[in-house]
Amino acid sequence: MVRFKHRYVLAELIFGKDLLIYNITQRVVYAAVRDIIEQLHGRYGIGLITPGLSVKYINEYTRMVMVRCRRENLKLLTSAIPFIKHLPDGKGGQLPCFLRTLHVGGSIRACQKWLVQHNRQVLPTLLLRCTSKEEKSRMRKSIFNSTLVKEEPWNEGKDDT
Amino acid sequence: MKRIVSKGDAPYYYLKVLLEFEDKTMAVDVLTFRTVIMKAMMSMYGEVGAAVQIDILKYEDKTISAILRVAGSNMVKLWGALTMLSYYDEKPCAFRVHQVSPFLMAFAASSRQLLLHTE
Amino acid sequence: MSLTLKVDLSPPRSKLVIEKSSFDDEKSRHRKNVEEHYFNHKMELFIPGCAELPPSAQAVFDMSDDFYIIKDLPLTELINKDFIENFVKKGSLYMLSHNTHIDKHNVYAVLPTGKLILSVHKDTYEELGLVGQPSQFNRKVKRKFVVEVDLTQDIFVPGKKNYERVKKGFQRTELKADFLLSWKPRGTRQSAGPVLSHFEDSYRCDRRSQVQQTNKHTELLLPVVNSSELEESDDGEWCTAREWYEWLGAVSCGINCNEAPEHYISRYSCPKPNKLTATAVRRSMTGFIAPGRVWAVLEAVRSDMRDNQCPSPWAALTVHGFADSPVSWARREHGFHHGGENLYTLLIFRDSTYWLFQAVGTNDICP
Numbered sequence: 312m313v314r315f316k317h318r319y320v321l322a323e324l325i326f327g328k329d330l331l332i333y334n335i336t337q338r339v340v341y342a343a344v345r346d347i348i349e350q351l352h353g354r355y356g357i358g359l360i361t362p363g364l365s366v367k368y369i370n371e372y373t374r375m376v377m378v379r380c381r382r383e384n385l386k387l388l389t390s391a392i393p394f395i396k397h398l399p400d401g402k403g404g405q406l407p408c409f410l411r412t413l414h415v416g417g418s419i420r421a422c423q424k425w426l427v428q429h430n431r432q433v434l435p436t437l438l439l440r441c442t443s444k445e446e447k448s449r450m451r452k453s454i455f456n457s458t459l460v461k462e463e464p465w466n467e468g469k470d471d472t
Numbered sequence: 473m474k475r476i477v478s479k480g481d482a483p484y485y486y487l488k489v490l491l492e493f494e495d496k497t498m499a500v501d502v503l504t505f506r507t508v509i510m511k512a513m514m515s516m517y518g519e520v521g522a523a524v525q526i527d528i529l530k531y532e533d534k535t536i537s538a539i540l541r542v543a544g545s546n547m548v549k550l551w552g553a554l555t556m557l558s559y560y561d562e563k564p565c566a567f568r569v570h571q572v573s574p575f576l577m578a579f580a581a582s583s584r585q586l587l588l589h590t591e
Numbered sequence: 592m593s594l595t596l597k598v599d600l601s602p603p604r605s606k607l608v609i610e611k612s613s614f615d616d617e618k619s620r621h622r623k624n625v626e627e628h629y630f631n632h633k634m635e636l637f638i639p640g641c642a643e644l645p646p647s648a649q650a651v652f653d654m655s656d657d658f659y660i661i662k663d664l665p666l667t668e669l670i671n672k673d674f675i676e677n678f679v680k681k682g683s684l685y686m687l688s689h690n691t692h693i694d695k696h697n698v699y700a701v702l703p704t705g706k707l708i709l710s711v712h713k714d715t716y717e718e719l720g721l722v723g724q725p726s727q728f729n730r731k732v733k734r735k736f737v738v739e740v741d742l743t744q745d746i747f748v749p750g751k752k753n754y755e756r757v758k759k760g761f762q763r764t765e766l767k768a769d770f771l772l773s774w775k776p777r778g779t780r781q782s783a784g785p786v787l788s789h790f791e792d793s794y795r796c797d798r799r800s801q802v803q804q805t806n807k808h809t810e811l812l813l814p815v816v817n818s819s820e821l822e823e824s825d826d827g828e829w830c831t832a833r834e835w836y837e838w839l840g841a842v843s844c845g846i847n848c849n850e851a852p853e854h855y856i857s858r859y860s861c862p863k864p865n866k867l868t869a870t871a872v873r874r875s876m877t878g879f880i881a882p883g884r885v886w887a888v889l890e891a892v893r894s895d896m897r898d899n900q901c902p903s904p905w906a907a908l909t910v911h912g913f914a915d916s917p918v919s920w921a922r923r924e925h926g927f928h929h930g931g932e933n934l935y936t937l938l939i940f941r942d943s944t945y946w947l948f949q950a951v952g953t954n955d956i957c958p
Contacts, residue, residue: 353518576840
């Protein structure tokens with residue numbers, strides 16, 4: 312079968328204050344990626360990256376984004392992503408922020424699988440941050456649930472928050 | 473007797489170019505000329521392209537022509553960027569690439585310019 | 592939908608052959624190299640350390656050696672019986688079509704070996720009806736074909752089948768071109784006059800002489816080279832052959848490389864280590880130059896160096912070929928792709944060793 316081969320880049324948005332929830336949409340990330348490519352690689356870069364570029368998934372709570380690009384241009388994308396320094400916050404201002412690339416996968420499914428695994432690993436660090444007892448017990452329960460139950464990965468990923 | 477054969481990509485490429493402005497009276501000094509090239513690279517290949525080392529080996533400000541030297545791997549980029557340039561400072565202009573060669577020596581003669589006419 | 596996103600940013604291929612040998616070596620190819628590079632457009636002699644050319648080299652440059660240009664000459668004239676008998680067979684005839692670009696037009700050449708080479712388009716080739724080979728450089732899309740006709744063959748005479756076929760082909764296609772011509776009669780010290788009178792009656796002919804130019808350099812930095820070593824030395828005692836070649840190119844193009852301007856403009860400067868020389872002379876000759884002339888210059892320079900006529904450590908002789916000639920060396924096919932360079936430089940040292948640089952572009956066979 313002949314098809315376009317893609318690569319999915321899973322990245323984490325890192326803001327200064329990491330516990331707030333920002334209203335970042337797929338459109339905003341898409342524009343940011345395009346802008347940085349234009350700045351670094353000019354019109355030539357835009358021409359290369361535009362076909363196939365899209366932001367497939369964004370999670371405001373875990374602050375994960377998944378960006379898709381053509382396989383040939385993966386390097387172009389991954390080398391440009393670290394240069395993003397701001398994202399517009401929707402109110403006309405700029406939010407200082409950067410993207411940390413965590414994983415590159417060949418399909419959305421593979422990335423989701425990896426994301427679930429990753430989220431499980433991150434849970435214990437969240438436990439350490441809990442201040443009250445009630446929070447801690449809820450956290451423990453949540454960790455317990457996520458590690459035991461083997462359900463549809465997609466739903467599970469959302470429950471993690 | 474010893475023989476070294478280097479095939480394939482040459483370390484440097486040389487381009488003989490001429491910058492033409494619509495306004496023929498434009499005076500361009502070598503710094504401006506370098507900036508025009510850099511701007512052309514900037515718009516086509518972004519900051520990465522603008523960072524490419526380009527040497528102006530020879531510059532004639534009367535004709536606004538120059539001999540450029542660029543690393544072999546960036547030659548196609550430079551040529552492309554020069555071709556796509558159409559404005560500098562909102563003045564229409566264009567680059568003419570006269571000769572391209574991996575050997576600087578080749579610019580010392582150009583047999584295509586040898587035009588002989590019988591009366 | 593087919594979208595190829597792969598953009599090929601690699602530059603066109605080129606070839607540079609650097610050879611180190613000695614004139615005294617029996618296997619040395621320098622003579623063959625000079626004589627088989629048939630069509631020379633420019634010859635340049637560079638001697639550092641002298642304010643004037645040494646006497647015998649000067650004499651060779653001053654010698655008059657004209658070439659001719661013949662307008663709108665039909666190819667049928669080239670297979671004319673009288674022409675073949677009187678000129679092709681009785682000397683070295685160099686003919687090359689003028690103002691024809693090998694990547695756009697048909698190009699014709701007569702080699703001193705008596706071969707007529709036609710580099711023609713597919714349409715012309717099919718109309719011509721002669722046997723040839725597709726050009727080496729675009730094998731997939733057969734755009735150009737190379738046809739070779741041996742004019743000196745005994746059976747290539749009117750009445751024979753092959754001759755008539757060639758003649759018919761030329762008549763049918765009515766191929767013609769402006770030709771550059773140079774002829775050296777064999778043996779005798781006869782001038783090339785007869786060849787002109789042969790064509791003069793029916794075609795417009797013109798006699799031309801080479802354009803000579805002398806440049807003098809003062810206070811020039813010379814890179815230090817070691818005649819026995821082409822490669823870089825461990826502790827940087829001399830320059831590599833490639834660096835030297837680039838430097839000579841810079842000198843020939845009139846680039847001042849004594850001091851580098853600021854880095855924003857250029858980072859090129861004379862390769863290190865280098866030595867200051869007070870004077871240097873560069874003499875060039877442009878036109879249509881027969882290899883015999885190049886050979887004479889080479890011999891003169893060598894004898895001058897032997898006789899210690901000039902205090903220079905070395906001398907460099909550069910010869911540029913025609914970008915649109917169908918052959919580079921001997922019968923090696925030549926083409927034009929981005930550039931049609933086919934040139935060589937001989938770096939002659941005092942101890943009769945020499946370096947030979949042969950540079951060709953993409954559409955060329957490695958010399």
